Amino acid sequence: MKAEVILEVNSISKTFGGVHAVSDVSFALGKGEVLGIIGPNGSGKTTLVNLITGFVQPDSGKVIFKASDITGMPSHKIANLGLTRTFQVMRPYYSLPAFKNLIIPLNSPRVKKTRSGRLGDIDAVAIDILEEIGFERDARVPYKPAGSLPLGYLKRLELARCLALSPEVIICDEIFSGLSMSEIAGLLPLLEKLQMQGVTLVMIEHRLRELFRLADRVIVMNFGQKIADGIPEDVMEDEEVKKAYLGRERKK
Amino acid sequence: MGLLSLPFFLDMYWQRVLCAAGIYGLLALGFDFLAEFVGLVCLGGAFFIGAGGYISGLLNAYLGLSPLVCIPIATVAGAVISTLVLVPALRLRGIYFAIVSFMFPLFAVYIIVALSAFGGTEGISALDNLPNQWVEVYLILAAVLVSLFLLRRLVDEDMGLILRAIKDNDQAVKASGISITTYKIRAVFIAALIGCFGGAYLTHLYGWLGISLFGMDFSILPIAATVMGGMGTLAGGVLGALLLTPLSEALRGFGQLRVVLYCFILLLFIVYKPEGFLSYFQRKYHQFELWEEV
Numbered sequence: 001m002k003a004e005v006i007l008e009v010n011s012i013s014k015t016f017g018g019v020h021a022v023s024d025v026s027f028a029l030g031k032g033e034v035l036g037i038i039g040p041n042g043s044g045k046t047t048l049v050n051l052i053t054g055f056v057q058p059d060s061g062k063v064i065f066k067a068s069d070i071t072g073m074p075s076h077k078i079a080n081l082g083l084t085r086t087f088q089v090m091r092p093y094y095s096l097p098a099f100k101n102l103i104i105p106l107n108s109p110r111v112k113k114t115r116s117g118r119l120g121d122i123d124a125v126a127i128d129i130l131e132e133i134g135f136e137r138d139a140r141v142p143y144k145p146a147g148s149l150p151l152g153y154l155k156r157l158e159l160a161r162c163l164a165l166s167p168e169v170i171i172c173d174e175i176f177s178g179l180s181m182s183e184i185a186g187l188l189p190l191l192e193k194l195q196m197q198g199v200t201l202v203m204i205e206h207r208l209r210e211l212f213r214l215a216d217r218v219i220v221m222n223f224g225q226k227i228a229d230g231i232p233e234d235v236m237e238d239e240e241v242k243k244a245y246l247g248r249e250r251k252k
Numbered sequence: 253m254g255l256l257s258l259p260f261f262l263d264m265y266w267q268r269v270l271c272a273a274g275i276y277g278l279l280a281l282g283f284d285f286l287a288e289f290v291g292l293v294c295l296g297g298a299f300f301i302g303a304g305g306y307i308s309g310l311l312n313a314y315l316g317l318s319p320l321v322c323i324p325i326a327t328v329a330g331a332v333i334s335t336l337v338l339v340p341a342l343r344l345r346g347i348y349f350a351i352v353s354f355m356f357p358l359f360a361v362y363i364i365v366a367l368s369a370f371g372g373t374e375g376i377s378a379l380d381n382l383p384n385q386w387v388e389v390y391l392i393l394a395a396v397l398v399s400l401f402l403l404r405r406l407v408d409e410d411m412g413l414i415l416r417a418i419k420d421n422d423q424a425v426k427a428s429g430i431s432i433t434t435y436k437i438r439a440v441f442i443a444a445l446i447g448c449f450g451g452a453y454l455t456h457l458y459g460w461l462g463i464s465l466f467g468m469d470f471s472i473l474p475i476a477a478t479v480m481g482g483m484g485t486l487a488g489g490v491l492g493a494l495l496l497t498p499l500s501e502a503l504r505g506f507g508q509l510r511v512v513l514y515c516f517i518l519l520l521f522i523v524y525k526p527e528g529f530l531s532y533f534q535r536k537y538h539q540f541e542l543w544e545e546v
Contacts, residue, residue, distance in 0.1 A: 053427065079429035087427070092421040096413060104417045107410050108429030122410065158424075165429055 006031040006200055007083065007169055012051055012061030013016075021047040022226045029169070034191075034201045036211045036232070039221035040244055045204045046088060048221070049171050053085045054078045065169075080110040082168035086158045086175055096115030098135070098157055101128035101146050105164035126164070133160045133190060152183040159190070170194070173203040176210055179208075184210050220244065253476040266498075267389055271457055273497035274392035275301070278450040278482070279474035280489030281399050282443035286362055287408050288484035291419030293346065296353035298470035299337070300447025301454060302360055303330035306370060307311045308452035309461035312379050319380050322447065330448030335441045338468045357466040365465055375462025382456050390455060396490055401447050403486055406442070468511060473500065476514040479521050482528025491530060 007029040014022045022044040028164075029035055037045050050056040052063050054075035063071045065083050105111060106122055127135075130142045134155045146157060155175055162170050165212050173189075175185050184207070191214055195201060199235070205211040211218075212232045220228040220235055222244040228235045235241055279297040286292045308326030311317050317325075341352040365373055382388045406412045417425050418432050425432050454460045474489065477496050481488025496517070500510055527531065 055426070057422065073330040074431070075426040076429050076431045079427055084427055084429070087424060091424065093413075093417040093424070095416055095420060100413055101417075102424055103410055103413045105428035105431060107414060112430050161424065162426055 004031045005029065006066060007202075008062075008064040009048075009052065009054070010062040010064065012048075012058045012063065014047055014051055014058050022051060022058075025221070025224075025226045026061075027219055027226065027229060029200060029202065031168075032195070032198050033202055033217065034195055034203065034215050036215035037202060037204045037221060038206070038208065038211065038218060040144060043221040043244075044224040045221055046173055047224075049085055049173050049202075049204060062242075076108075079165060080108060082110065082165070083171075084157065084165050084167045084169070086160045086173055087157075087173040088173040088177070092146035092149075092154055092157055094145065094159040097143050098145055098146045098149060098153070099123065099126040099130055099142040101157055102129055102160060102164045105161055108165060110165055129160050129164055133157075133163065134186060135160075140177045148233075151178055152180075152186070155179065155183075155187065156190075157175060159220065163194075166200065169200045169202065170203070173204045174206065175203070176205060176207040188213065264385070267385060268457070269498050269501045270494075271388055271392050271453075272501070273494045274396050275450040275454055276470075276473050276477055276493035276497050277396045277490040277493065278392075278446050279470060280398060280477040280493050281396070281403060281486060282446045282482060283474045284478045284486055284489045285403050285407070286439060286443045287303045289412060290415045290436060291345070291422075292342075292353075292436065292440070293350040293355045294338075294440075294443065295350050295471050295475070296334075296356050297337070297447055297474050298357035298466045298468065299353075300334050300444050301361060301470045302357060302452025302466035303334050303444075303452035304448030304453075304488075305455040305465040306330075306460055307333075307378050307448075309376060309455040310370060312456070313376050313461075319382055323452040323456065326448040326452035326455075327445055330440055330451060331444035334444035334448065335437060338440050338444075342433060342440070350459050354471065357468075357471060361463045361466045364466075369464065372373060373463060374463075375460060377460045379455060379459045379461065381459045388457060395449055395453070400490060402485060403442075407486075411435070411438070414510065430538075472511060472514050473497075476518045476521075478528075479518055479526075480528060482530040482532075485528065488530035492528075 005028045009025060009027050011024045011026050012022060013024055015036045025048060037048065039045050047056065051058045054070070054073050057072055061071070062069060065081060070078055070081065093104070103122060103126060106125060127142050135141050135153065135156065141153065149157065159175065175187070177189070188210065191201065195214070203211055203215060215232055217230065218232045218235045219226055227240045227244060228238045271426060279300070282300065283294060283297060286294045304326045307329050308319070308322040311322040312319060312327060337356055338353060341349055364370055370376065382391065407416070414425065414430060414435055418435060421431050451465060454465070473496060476495065477492030478489035481490070481492030481495065503510055503513065506513070521528065
């Protein structure tokens with residue numbers, strides 16, 4: 001896929017103490033692409049997301065979003081440019097009803113600007129977004145406290161929080177983890193729909209089968225380094241990837 | 253309503269106590285708002301009182317402005333100063349913010365003593381009082397009620413939601429494209445406005461300013477009052493202040509030992525009634541209502 005590049009990461013590195021969490025990783029992301037990032041535990045995937053979205057400052061390297069350098073920018077400004085992310089550890093605003101969770105992104109400068117003039121009823125907008133993402137409007141689910149929702153809804157809520165910003169790129173940090181097969185089956189069409197709408201997705205995943213249904217391209221990380229980059233079928237044949245996942249070559 | 257007619261039945265001394273309770277009530281409101289709705293445990297109530305009090309008193313002493321002009325100016329100016337002072341600490345959370353905020357009043361006292369500025373340890377006396385005792389009493393009662401009402405409105409507005417969200421999960425607020433520092437600054441400014449008004453008012457109530465405006469009482473008693481009344485209820489802190497202040501006045505003879513008493517009350521409530529008596533009464537009231545229906 002040779003599309004316009006929307007996000008570019010240039011040899012980015014980060015060390016925590018003596019640990020090289022991410023070292024010298026580069027990749028480019030085309031507009032509308034679905035990129036998977038996989039790798040064993042502790043291979044630096046989440047740190048990479050934190051580096052891109054401004055939650056952690058890189059030691060060296062550059063992040064370029066829509067042709068402008070966003071390295072070292074505070075995370076809320078990056079979110080306002082249209083690059084947002086979900087969190088691996090689900091922590092909604094527990095004390096608020098589910099739909100009120102969306103009031104927060106709906107108050108960001110980005111949304112206030114794009115939805116020109118008056119927003120209309122901001123609560124109604126929030127509930128519309130939740131319905132779009134699969135909350136049953138009549139079942140009163142949107143009105144329940146976010147802390148009482150099951151995990152499947154929390155993941156949707158997290159995605160809805162991103163969608164409320166009408167972003168161009170969403171980085172999903174292990175959005176399938178902890179979900180049952182049926183819950184994932186419910187989430188997949190939503191992500192496909194987003195892809196159709198032209199949202200660029202980056203998916204950090206452990207659930208490879210589900211990921212490969214969506215992803216156009218996969219990056220494999222191990223010990224903070226990018227060890228493979230390509231279409232899913234090729235990547236899984238790569239010797240180094242097999243070694244990273246299985247420890248050693250399988251005996252024939 | 254009962255509160256509004258109260259001044260008629262009180263003599264001069266207890267009217268003063270009611271005024272003091274009002275000031276502590278304002279501080280308790282500010283503390284509860286910051287702690288429960290923003291997640292900033294601010295132990296610097298005395299700094300708000302001191303900043304407001306000193307500015308108002310100095311304007312009165314050196315420029316001869318009337319207290320009714322000094323108080324509004326001092327409220328805003330004091331709040332700006334307090335906010336600026338606290339801004340660097342805003343990136344700290346939990347106990348760290350509490351410690352740093354607790355430090356500022358002590359800091360201010362040492363600066364004033366060391367430089368002998370603004371009357372040094374003696375302070376400045378013979379400042380103008382408020383026009384008459386009715387203005388004194390009703391001004392503070394009105395301030396408490398208005399602050400209480402506005403804060404209760406605010407926490408349900410979008411801004412209040414954002415602040416509560418920052419308390420729950422500041423990372424997600426950042427990822428939602430909202431600057432948490434901006435909102436924290438606004439919240440601190442609001443609490444500081446309320447506190448500085450209390451300080452400015454206090455200076456003119458006693459016609460005196462001095463380093464005891466930065467005293468620990470103003471930092472500790474509002475917390476005891478809030479815990480007593482119920483954290484997160486806003487009104488609870490005001491009720492707590494109305495109960496604690498007369499108690500504290502009655503025990504004036506014990507001097508500094510009173511701080512020990514506040515801490516003791518604080519402990520008792522934390523151990524035996526952590527939700528505070530306001531929520532206890534609310535529950536009883538609801539039970540009573542249900543009874544009637546049955």
